[in-house]
Amino acid sequence: MLTKDTLDLILGNALTAAQAKIDFPHGASLAVLPEAVRLHNLEPHELHRYRFRGRMATHSIADFAEYVKRHAAAAEENAPAGFVDQDNMSSIIIFNLGTIDEPGHGDDTATLALKATAAFRSLTKTVGNPLSQQDLAEWLEDWQQHLTALMGEEELPLLQAINGIRRMTIDSKKSSTSEVGDFSASRSQMDAIEARSLEVLPTGFTFEAVPYDGLPPVTIVLRLSVLTGSNAPILKLRWVGEESQREAIAQDFKRVLHEQLGDGIPLTLGEFQLIK
Structure with a gap:
């Protein structure tokens, strides 16, 4: 004991x-x-926090840049750094990331997530999807301030293009031949199907709009295709060079962000996550 x-x-x-x-x-x-x-952490009972930490989030490039520049000036000794996610059109600034030799806690951040404009959202929902004549004609009417109709390389009055789509019909021509012999009979049949309109049909459109708030406008080329496998025509719009143009929009994002923030905070393409 x-x-x-x-x-x-x-x-x-x-x-x-x-x-x-x-x-x-x-x-x-x-x-x-x-x-x-x-x-027990006594910080909640103190008059002030032991150190500043928080997360600011916005969809506005201007407000994001204003906050970052104001906040980064006070956090300069903590080596702030920024990362740009081009796939999600977002960016994060970590004010207390620190350095390799003196790493920070990384819990004081500002996040920007760009918001697509109504016109660009409508475009991305429409391209590549099968549309009826009425659906496409109404979409063209709704966004006509952003559109220019094309007939080959020439411009076409938009109202004329819309009327051409509304008055489109499917023509089916059928021809057959037959041959009869003593012990056999054969027949071949061919259907010729084409889309016609009482008005001039457009071959495509250009769509000009600001893709995301704060970025410069872009001009997107759309090609019109007609599917004739049913009684009524099915139409599709194809975004010509979509992948390369999306990459260009992402580069515009980084460029505008750098112009707004200046050289005080380095920006890196990619995502970053602190490992605890």
Whole structure:
């Protein structure tokens, strides 16, 4: 059975060990604590926080840039850095990322997520999808301020192009031949199907719009195709050079962001995640 003196000695040694800090090379530290010890953060009871940390989020490039420049000036010693995600048209600035030698906590950030304009959202929902004559004609009427109709390389009045789509019909011409012999009979049949209109049909369109708030406008070329496999024509719009133009829009995003922020914060294409 342990005596009182022995228990006091054990308790004293435990308290001494709990107050000791173990330092390792390169700045790492550990503390030894009894298993049942609970840690309490007293920061919520202080007048001020121990250090600034928070997350700002916006869809506006102008407001994002204003906040970042104002906040980065106070956080310059913490080596802020920015990352641009071109796929999601977003960016994050980490004000206390720090450096390799003096890494920060990375919990003071500002996030920008660009919002597509109504015109660009409508375009991306429409291209590549099968449309009836009425659907396409109504879409063209709704967004006519952004559209120019084309007939080959020449411009076509938009109202004339819309009327041509509304008055489109499917013509089916059928021809057959037959041959009869003593012991056999054969017949061949060919259907010639084409789309016609009482008006001039457009071959495509150009669509000019600002893709995302804060970016410059772009001109998108659309080609019109007609599917004639049913009684009524099915129409599709194809975005010519979509992938390369989306990449160009993403480059515009980085360029505009750099112009707004200046050279004070380095921007890197890609995503970044702190590992805890």
